[in-house]
Amino acid sequence: MTDAQHIAPSRSVARPMTVDRPPHWRASETASRVYAIIIYATVPALLAGFGFFGFSALMVVAVSVAATFVFDSLFSWLAHRPTLALHGGRMHTVLMGLLLAMSLPATVNWLVVVLASVATVVIGKGLLGRYTWQPVLLGRLIVQVFFHRQLSLPNGPVLGPEHLCLGRLADPAIVPMYGSWLDAVARRADAFLLPQPLAAIRDLVGGQAEWVQQAVAQVSQGGADVGTPAGAVLFKLIWAKLPAVTDLLIGAVPGEIGATCSIALLAGGLFLLYHGYIRWPMVLAFLFAAAATAAIAPLRIGLLDGDGVPAWRWFPGVQFHNGMPVGPLYVLYHLLSGGLLLGVFFFAGDMVSRPMTRRGQILFAIGCGAGTILIRLYAFIPAAPYLFTSGATYLAILLMNTFTPLLDRISQPRAFGH
Amino acid sequence: MRTIQSLFHGGIYLPSEKALTLDAPVQAIADPQFIFIPMRQHKGAPAVPCVQPGELVLQGQPIGRADGEESVAAHSPVSGKVCAIDDIRLPDGTHSLAAVIESDRRNEAVEHINVPHDPAEVSEANFAERFAGWGLVQMSCRGMPLHRRLQIARDNQVHTIVVNAMESEPYLTADHRLTVEQTLLVALGLAHLCRLIGADRGIVAVDHRRREEAELLDRLLVEHGEALGLTLGAECLDHLYPQGHELMLLKTLFDEEVPVRLDDGAGGLASDRAGVCVLGVGTVAAAADAMLFNRPLTHRVVTVSGEAVRKPGNFLAPVGTRVFDLLALCDVESEYDRLVVGGPMTGVAQPDDQSVLTKQTSGLVLFGTALVHQPGPCIRCGWCVEDCPVGINPALLADLAESGQWRRGSRFHAETCIECNICSYVCPSRLPVMERICKLKRALEREEDDGASGRVGEGATRRT
Structure with a gap:
């Protein structure tokens, strides 16, 4: 019994109104903005990479981003994967390309870069674009197995202080005794070959390396300090075999393009923390677990035994030598080298493959931190002794990615009233 | 007065957007020509129309009578002629019978209403019948008949009534204006409701940004509470969203967590199990209005705000006013995109501007620009x-x-x-x-x- 008389026409709208579901407004964050900001956070580390590894680093980044983008587009089209077109999809692809380049050394062959991107896209992101294992790390692991001679070397080149960005990385000069990057020796060369910090640390576990045996033998005969040669051996390691801590901070050490400069990585990480894309507890848990494991895990820095191999000594992190805190310094080297910071901020912090709950993230980070050090020190393949000098962080994160669904289940927050 | 920090985990601070209408006094609108009074503005059985088309009605005259225990009456907010009994769409998308009244703009009221009335006449024994007769319902989104709500509270031996004046939804300021302008009414309403269900404590929860409002309210409450032997007062709470939800009020005020059950419907009645009954400030003021002045619930305060409204404001509008009649007073941009009844977090978007204000409509929010909602895959940000x-x-x-x-x-x-x-x-x-x-x-x-x-x-x- 509608009475036409009292139904007045709508006065206001010429075009139809939108009927949306609540909430009728949204926070300003979108997935593509999230990825864009993570991309900005990689910039300092990438710039440092260009500085210390020059044009080759630029090439690796360009090839990696281009290849990842092309293959992701191609594969999305072939697999009818919808995620690329949705917001954030393309940004994510670019981010994956950048992260891949950051985790590869500048000396790597460009074909290896392309293969790594293919593995990242096809095996890492998979058919659905929803992944359990961080795709870049998975792609990198695959090429690492096949091309470990290119990715895991006991030493690598760095451009000289007067040849930043523009020097040639090929034919590096060999520096016999490692001082610091700013040494006069290094200034003349375009680039010079340096030992990987972690390769020297690995020698302490192998016990076979000549310098370790010499150091232990020397200390053992010293008499006065016979019971505790550990501090002296660590002193030798830091003094003669490792770069200065300042080199690690500015990134003047051989390694992956985006993994060497600790200051740049910390700047990027703080940026992410400021935006809330990663949270303090997780970062601190990672660093603390790594530091604690490094401080405790035994090294062969004790007395020589019958076979001429140094004995295991626990707690290297608390050793002192002539009042010098060599143990804590040794732990610091662990934290600042081998891509650990890159792993903390960009790979463990990867939203998709980390647990969602805070408690889950802390457990995850503890596993990553402890795993990194254990793999670095004890995962040993005779055929490729330095395989894990730099890949340990990445492998540990990949392993912990496996447990992400489990951690999510067991670390549910307490529901209201339960 | 100290701000009580929220005790629940999580929550977010929303942009408030209340400044648009925060200081705009409530403005009574002129009666629109046609008014549609829905028979169902509450949970339970709809009222049954008791007027015929063509009949003349006065302001405050019942036009629908309560149908059983779970129902309340409906009244005409204006005097005029009943044009039709028609089916209309309510803002929540459901349909209801409604009496269409053409106002004669003379506003002649029924005899005994709008006159001082002794609230003591309403007692524990007869409040159900009286409240249903006044058409009192919860004026928050759940809309249970007030007498049913109070009966449930009494059956659960509720010892405290919490009046929710938090208004945690952005844009809305109707409750704030009501509390500021009708402070005494709120205080008296709370005192009498406490008396009716045998609660000995009453608390009004106010947003800590409205401290002056809370202090005035607290003084009045303490004064009137002492006279009746009740402990009444106001508290300032942090505006962390959703502090205005009843369970969060319970948590912050009493540090009690009541597990929600499926049949509670988003926690509607869960607080009763902790001995607390939460009522909206509008509901309490309407109950006081009814008890003190024998005035049925026929008008309510509505905020009209949003980016597409040039002259936002708070209005005292007859229940049953059509949305576009109200929008016509606010100089709305003609090309607005979305009309939301309620706040932007939980309100309901309207397909057109033809629906009517009900007793639960706290505000109209208009957005000018379209929101891109195309969902992507979860990136597990956490x-x-x-x-x-x-x-x-x-x-x-x-x-x-x-x-x-x-x-x-x-x-x-x-x-x-x-x-x-x-x-x-x-x-x-x-x-x-x-x-x-x-x-x-x-x-x-x-x-x-x-x-x-x-x-x-x-x-x-x-x-x-």
């Missing part, structure tokens, strides 16, 4: 988990709902969800997270009912 005030994992539950694994939902406490919508608000992938959780809850409810009568489609409609 923000919904961090901000969830009831400590569930919304992303996980939304996933379970999408993949149809409903039974596992109860293991992850889907029923605890209070539908505050924070998860959807913060989602960077624009996923309708809460909507999916609601779907899961409806499915669990159906399962609990054992599907005896095959009511499949029913759960899909929004609760009113």
Whole structure:
């Protein structure tokens, strides 16, 4: 019994109104903005990479981003994967390309870069674009197995202080005794070959390396300090075999393009923390677990035994030598080298493959931190002794990615009233 | 007066947007020509129309009588002629019979209303009948008849009434203006409601940004409470959203957590189990109005605001006013995109501007620009988990709902969800997270009912 008389026409709208579901407004964050900001956070580390590894680093980044983008587009089209077109999809692809380049050394062959991107896209992101294992790390692991001679070397080149960005990385000069990057020796060369910090640390576990045996033998005969040669051996390691801590901070050490400069990585990480894309507890848990494991895990820095191999000594992190805190310094080297910071901020912090709950993230980070050090020190393949000098962080994160669904289940927050 | 910090986990600070209308005094609008009074503005049985088309009615005259225990009467807010009894669409999308009244603009009232009335005449024995006769209902979104709500509270031996003046939705200022302008009414209403259900304590929860309002209210409450032997007062609470939800009020004021059950409907009655009854400030003021002046519930304060409104304001409008009649007073941009009844977090978007104000309509918010809502895949940022005030994992539950694994939902406490919508608000992938959780809850409810009568489609409609 509608009475036409009292139904007045709508006065206001010429075009139809939108009927949306609540909430009728949204926070300003979108997935593509999230990825864009993570991309900005990689910039300092990438710039440092260009500085210390020059044009080759630029090439690796360009090839990696281009290849990842092309293959992701191609594969999305072939697999009818919808995620690329949705917001954030393309940004994510670019981010994956950048992260891949950051985790590869500048000396790597460009074909290896392309293969790594293919593995990242096809095996890492998979058919659905929803992944359990961080795709870049998975792609990198695959090429690492096949091309470990290119990715895991006991030493690598760095451009000289007067040849930043523009020097040639090929034919590096060999520096016999490692001082610091700013040494006069290094200034003349375009680039010079340096030992990987972690390769020297690995020698302490192998016990076979000549310098370790010499150091232990020397200390053992010293008499006065016979019971505790550990501090002296660590002193030798830091003094003669490792770069200065300042080199690690500015990134003047051989390694992956985006993994060497600790200051740049910390700047990027703080940026992410400021935006809330990663949270303090997780970062601190990672660093603390790594530091604690490094401080405790035994090294062969004790007395020589019958076979001429140094004995295991626990707690290297608390050793002192002539009042010098060599143990804590040794732990610091662990934290600042081998891509650990890159792993903390960009790979463990990867939203998709980390647990969602805070408690889950802390457990995850503890596993990553402890795993990194254990793999670095004890995962040993005779055929490729330095395989894990730099890949340990990445492998540990990949392993912990496996447990992400489990951690999510067991670390549910307490529901209201339960 | 000290600010009480929120005790629940999570929550977010929303942009308030209240400044648009915060200081705009409530303005009584001229009676529109046609008024549509819905017979169902509450949970339970709709009122039964008791007037015929063509009949003349006076202001405050009942035009629908309560149909049983779970029902209240409906009154005409104006004097005029009944044109028709018609079916109309309410703002929540459901339909109801409504009496269409053409106002004669003379506003002649029924004899005994709008005159001082002795509130002591309303007693524990007769309040159900009196309240139903005045058409009193909860004026928040749930809309249970007030006498039923009070009876349930009495049966649960509630010792405290909390009046919710938090108004945690952005843009809305109707409750704030009502509290400022009718402070005494709120205080007296609370005192009398406490008396009726035998509660000995009453607290008004006020947003800490409205401290002056709270201080004045506190003085009046203490004064009138002492006279009746009740402990009354006001408290300032932090404006962390959703502090205005009753369970969050309970948590912050008394540090009590009541587990929500599926049949509570987003925590509606759960607080009773802790001995606390939460009522909206509008409801209390309307009850006081009725008890002190014998005035049925025919008008309410409505905020009209939003980016597409050039002259936003707070209005005292007759219940049954059509939305466009109200918008005509506010100089609305003609090309606005969305009209939302209620606040932007939980309100209902309207397909047109033809629906009417009900007793539960606290505000109209108009947005000028379209919102891109195309959802992407979950990027597992974890923000919904961090901000969830009831400590569930919304992303996980939304996933379970999408993949149809409903039974596992109860293991992850889907029923605890209070539908505050924070998860959807913060989602960077624009996923309708809460909507999916609601779907899961409806499915669990159906399962609990054992599907005896095959009511499949029913759960899909929004609760009113």
